[in-house]
Amino acid sequence: MEFLFNLISGVSLGSIYAIIALGYTMVYGIAKMLNFAHGDVIMVGAYICFFATMRFGMPPLAGVLLSMAVCTLLGIIIERMAYKPLRQAPALAVLITAIGMSYFLQNAAQLLWTSSPKVFQSVVGTINGQTGIALFDGALSISYVTIVTIIVCVIIMVSLVTFVNKTKTGKAMRAVSEDKGAAQLMGINVNTTISLTFAIGSALAAIAGVLLCSAYPTLVPTTGAMPGIKAFTAAVFGGIGSIPGALIGGILLGIIEIFAKAYISTQLSDAIVFAVLIVVLLVKPTGLLGKKVSEKV
């Protein structure tokens, strides 16, 4: 039972990582850059939802939608202000700018909302006063948050894959990620497409932030940093640029983390997660589902 419980917790945590990882992987696929600030967009999303539901008494769903809207806007603003001027710049410059953006968001949050932890109340309500369901005569109890997280992750994955593969906009996104110049010649607005990718990624980050804080209720300005880095690890793990890769990477990483916590050591779990990343990258430098691109001279 303990094994099953850990497995379900792992999949649930992994689903959150997968949703965050989608933001990283889509942006990387299309703009070939690491959006380091993505983890902090999660934090902003969680704060918006916290204030909307706790302070202004909005219903949870409205809070989530509001935080998605704010994060979408934030994502587009970040892209336009910081990343768009650096389209032609070397990768190192863009990465450092993204790190700067991440620092900016964290410190702005600290000034706006102080560093004292906020207790986030789960957006998933209770049914008959219960916070979860008990199976096998109470030997295995699963909280509703866990179930909702997994379901939301599946819904997002399916709709995103459909969107990217079946719609015209999705086709444009794939075209831009393959060859920007050629896509432009075909009449695709590259800048709009990149902005759209950031918007989708940021909206997903807001959902991830709310789910993350529903499961782990302490909210501080650095809440997003660690999950952000781990989700990025998940994206790299699964092969950055690949949407199914983000799902597989995220869920595997979540399971590894929970199992490391349960069976090896709580304090060393982060170190173990990162060690796995390094090993995977050494064996398969492009991640599990990544495509190897040979360099043109």
Place this chain on the structure above:
Amino acid sequence: MNLKTMNKTTRSNMVTYLMVIIAFVIVQALVSSGSISSSLKGQLVPICAYIVMAVSLNLTVGVLGELSLGHAGFMSVGAFSGVVAAICFGQTIENSVAVLILAMLVGGCAAAVVGVLVGVPVLRLSGDYLAIVTLAFGEIIKGIANNLYVGMDANGLHFCMIKNTLEMTDGTMLINGPMGLTGIPRIATFAMGFALIMVCLFVIFNLVNSKSGRAIMALRDNKIAAQSVGINVTNYKLMAFVISAAMAGMAGVLFAANFSTVVASKFDINTSILVLVFVVLGGLGNMRGSIIAATVLTVLPEVLREFSEYRMLVYAIVLIVMMLATNNPTLKNAIGSFTGKFSRNAEKGEKANG
């Protein structure tokens, strides 16, 4: 032509050495005349440590052109191994300068060994992947250091991980898990910090101007072209990376020996990024810039204490603006024409005066 550029480099290096020496003499004079505040005096050794960190990271980021986000990890390795060494040597050697030098050597070697262990596999990757792996590595070091227990008694050193299972009757704990290093002999002095900066500058300047240094810079500028003329990518990358790691380790020893306790979480990603900010602001590949940036950005928060909560926010904005200003063609041209006008005006002024 070649001679002329060589002379220029040598002259520029001399200016840097001279700048450090003059700064050291002035600060020493201020300290001995007692006109420096005690909080600033406490910052002198950390400033030296940060300068060494910045200069060494500049070797990786500026000269080699690979972004490392785990530089504080090497500092951590150096600090932990160096302090344990310092305590051991301290029992037999009286002279604290000799102890510190030995501790720095141990710390530097330990960081270099870890640098090789990390570098050999990791340097096969490049760009974003390398950055993220160095970041992961820094977190791993922090995780291990946070769970390391080292004690010393009459029988020697004892190690254990995760839980404190050392059963010592009359020993002292040197590294106490999340509590970090305790009972560090505070042997670091400003003069030693100065000496370390000079040694590191000497090593880096000579490396950069050597055949190896040119090979490393060739790799940065165009890896494929460098490879095609027979430059061994892994060897030269590893060389720069390991030298950089060893210097960070020494800086870690210097930093730790200035405090009586140091926790492992001091050397986290924030420290790595702080040092990266020094390097970027000072200019990639420009050692003098790194030194100035590290000094100013460490002293500034002390001076502007009332604005300290805005400090990190300002850092972030400065980092973004710097990157946009130096890499965006439109902005770059605007700044170029502005400074162009400025220097032309200055020239005119000079002519008028002359």
